[in-house]
């Protein structure tokens with residue numbers, strides 16, 4: 001018989017992570033692998049997150065594509081590099097922006113955070129238990145998206161810094177960086 005139940009039917013929670021300022025240094029638009037500076041502690045933190053039974057899923061706004069700064073293919077290369085380096089389960093990205101210069105990506109969408117299109121897509125793809133999940137980010141848009149999607153939220157100081165937040169938000173937790181997040185889970 002083997003296992004009496006199908007493990008795919010068992011819902012697991014996820015830690016949804018913004019990329020820039022959370023896993024990598026915040027430096028505006030990163031358009032190639034050689035500009036992607038992964039925090040030294042990121043791999044170890046992702047390993048711990050997965051050990052605790054969470055999926056680790058990146059949710060990132062990449063409007064540099066709509067602005068013509070890099071291509072979707074460039075981003076795929078960066079995503080693969082990030083996955084190989086720190087072992088995340090998946091990367092979901094929004095290439096759009098309402099003021100984009102590349103026609104194909106110039107639009108108002110539901111996937112750009114604080115929209116929750118990417119979170120909902122990941123929830124469907126991985127059968128995620130949102131009530132036990134977290135959204136981790138360094139910007140107000142990350143926190144708002146997480147709250148709208150019904151997950152707990154953690155604001156990090158390791159990106160832009162909370163002093164420069166673009167809007168007032170009330171996250172469940174505020175931490176210095178990803179290393180402090182692991183203790184909360």
Ligand SMILES: [Zn+2]
Nearest residue numbers: 094096109111
């Ligand atoms: Zn989008």
